[in-house]
Amino acid sequence: MLEIQGLSKTYGNNVAVDNVSFSVPDGQVGILLGPNGAGKSTIIKSIAGLLRYKGAIRIQGLPARSMDAKKVFAYVPEIPNMFDALTVREHIEYIRMAYSSDITDEEVDEILREFEMEDKQEKLGNELSKGMMQKVSICCALAVKPRVILLDEPMVGLDPAAIKKLKEIVLDLRNKGVTVLISTHMLEMVEELWDIMFVMEKGHIVGSYTKKDAEGRDLDELFFAMTGGEKE
Numbered sequence: 234m235l236e237i238q239g240l241s242k243t244y245g246n247n248v249a250v251d252n253v254s255f256s257v258p259d260g261q262v263g264i265l266l267g268p269n270g271a272g273k274s275t276i277i278k279s280i281a282g283l284l285r286y287k288g289a290i291r292i293q294g295l296p297a298r299s300m301d302a303k304k305v306f307a308y309v310p311e312i313p314n315m316f317d318a319l320t321v322r323e324h325i326e327y328i329r330m331a332y333s334s335d336i337t338d339e340e341v342d343e344i345l346r347e348f349e350m351e352d353k354q355e356k357l358g359n360e361l362s363k364g365m366m367q368k369v370s371i372c373c374a375l376a377v378k379p380r381v382i383l384l385d386e387p388m389v390g391l392d393p394a395a396i397k398k399l400k401e402i403v404l405d406l407r408n409k410g411v412t413v414l415i416s417t418h419m420l421e422m423v424e425e426l427w428d429i430m431f432v433m434e435k436g437h438i439v440g441s442y443t444k445k446d447a448e449g450r451d452l453d454e455l456f457f458a459m460t461g462g463e464k465e
């Protein structure tokens with residue numbers, strides 16, 4: 234479970250996020266949507282612990298800043314952060330040790346195979362293409378064996394095979410009871426994934442739907458109805 238309560242963030246005089254509350258229940262996929270500048274990244278960075286904010290964020294009922302919460306939480310940033318001098322395999326080993334993850338060698342092999350990175354294991358961080366970096370970033374997040382995972386524009390830069398695989402992985406995580414939050418502009422990419430969606434505009438949540446309440450309507454239809462924009 235991921236809970237955001239009364240989250241506010243101000244940059245100078247600019248209120249980027251204004252008293253926002255929402256939650257993604259256990260084993261559900263939440264989608265965070267909104268036009269440019271709505272405040273999505275600010276929320277994502279707050280959940281990931283990269284910003285100071287007002288309000289409360291809880292991961293599995295624990296304050297997000299606590300060590301116990303961090304141990305069960307993984308974050309895939311929009312732009313991957315690589316260590317130039319570590320190989321692909323060493324990136325995953327590093328995460329395994331840092332999180333004391335019980336992921337096995339076989340499971341690591343499997344994750345790398347799923348993203349067609351098995352033969353890239355010995356490549357250094359600075360020898361990877363952008364898409365490969367994104368794949369490593371996702372592999373590292375999975376190596377945490379998180380209970381809550383946050384993905385910021387995870388499909389950007391991925392090839393079609395990797396996008397397909399990532400969708401399968403998200404559904405698999407959901408089946409295992411993992412809570413997922415995805416921030417994206419690519420509505421069609423998350424159409425078959427979501428359980429609950431939140432639309433932000435000008436620092437507020439302007440609407441939310443569960444899949445059931447949406448009664449078969451597409452994400453883009455719901456999105457444009459809430460933001461007052463035109464459906465293209």
Ligand SMILES: Nc1ncnc2c1ncn2[C@@H]1O[C@H](COP(=O)(O)OP(=O)(O)OP(=O)(O)O)[C@@H](O)[C@H]1O
Nearest residue numbers: 244247248249267268269270271272273274275276
């Ligand atoms: N570091 C910063 N300093 C000052 N203002 C910022 C900073 N980061 C974001 N903002 C402002 O906060 C508001 C929300 O920005 P944010 O990046 O959270 O939006 P977003 O929904 O992620 O947009 P996008 O879809 O374009 O990534 C905007 O008005 C933006 O100009």
